[in-house]
Amino acid sequence: MKQETRKDEIINTAAKLFKEKGYSAVTMRDLATAMGIKAASLYNHINSKQDILKTIIISIAEEFTTGMHSIINSEASSISKLKRVVKLHVNITSKNTNGMASLNNDWMHLEDQLNYYLQLRNDYENDVLNIIKEGVSSSEIKNNNPEIIMFSMLTTLRSLYLWIPKKEDLNANDLAENLSEVLIEGINK
Amino acid sequence: MKQETRKDEIINTAAKLFKEKGYSAVTMRDLATAMGIKAASLYNHINSKQDILKTIIISIAEEFTTGMHSIINSEASSISKLKRVVKLHVNITSKNTNGMASLNNDWMHLEDQLNYYLQLRNDYENDVLNIIKEGVSSSEIKNNNPEIIMFSMLTTLRSLYLWIPKKEDLNANDLAENLSEVLIEGINK
DNA sequence: GTCTATAACACGATAGAC
């Protein structure tokens, strides 16, 4: 386990504040106060406010991309792949709920990395859609509108950051299991 | 159909901008430019930026509350009630996708009405949870974790504002039908 | 109903002392 540097501490504190109020509403003075120092002192550790946002979002987005590549290159069935997608979201979100809030809500405030982020997100959605379409082709998955299925799954998974912190009694494996059941098998008895 | 006043026009334009960048990142100058006037001129029609946000959010939140009361006071089965909840979201969101973005993402910037909003939202979530619990009791709904079911349904429905504008070919009834199928029956064949 | 001008203050970021 790497030692948490002062820079990491600032970034984690920023992610927490960004989750509460959004990137634009958090000032460098807010961040400094939360760290117990003055705003000017932050700049000994980070280059700019924008740089903090970039660090938070891009690292998580790349983690999703890496995880997705591992899933689509596996030999599993479509349903198994979708279950692994659920696990991927639960795992990454459990590790970093605050960062996930920024990824979901503040990506549009990225400057230099905006197009890169949009490309990663678009590729990711396409990968999920293709898994679903393959499952429909192989009769594993019902022939509903694949885009509605993708939308429903991804919006649920993307909102996990709101929910995981409130349910710390549920461990990651149980949550992924329960969520897979609901998303894949439905709720009708 | 009521005539759209200049004030309505400002509020609708604001909702559109808030959807794109969030409340805090939209300035009164941005809004004025989008309206083709100067920032100072806005104040002949509205009291403050905060007042615009309040108008957007509270009216929609109350619409949801009214719709929910009609559903829980009906005699339908739990599954039918949930289908009516899906319809309620599809209908309100179709009418006002931009406003739904503010409701979802900018409620924390409400000042005087923050507690009122939180109460409405909390009551709404509880109503959905109770419908699900009743369905479990009456063996209509699988005995999964009712909170996970509620979370999954509501996060999907709350994100419709992102999705409906991209799929204008799908009419509201078809979308509600498809979404109910996916959420209630699952995707596994 | 819109304008120009401006008040009063908050913002991100830097300079330089310690």
Add this chain to the structure above:
DNA sequence: GTCTATCGTGTTATAGAC
């Protein structure tokens, strides 16, 4: 590594002319 002081700019909102 943190501080004080400050620069230059952007912010919401108001006053008063037209």
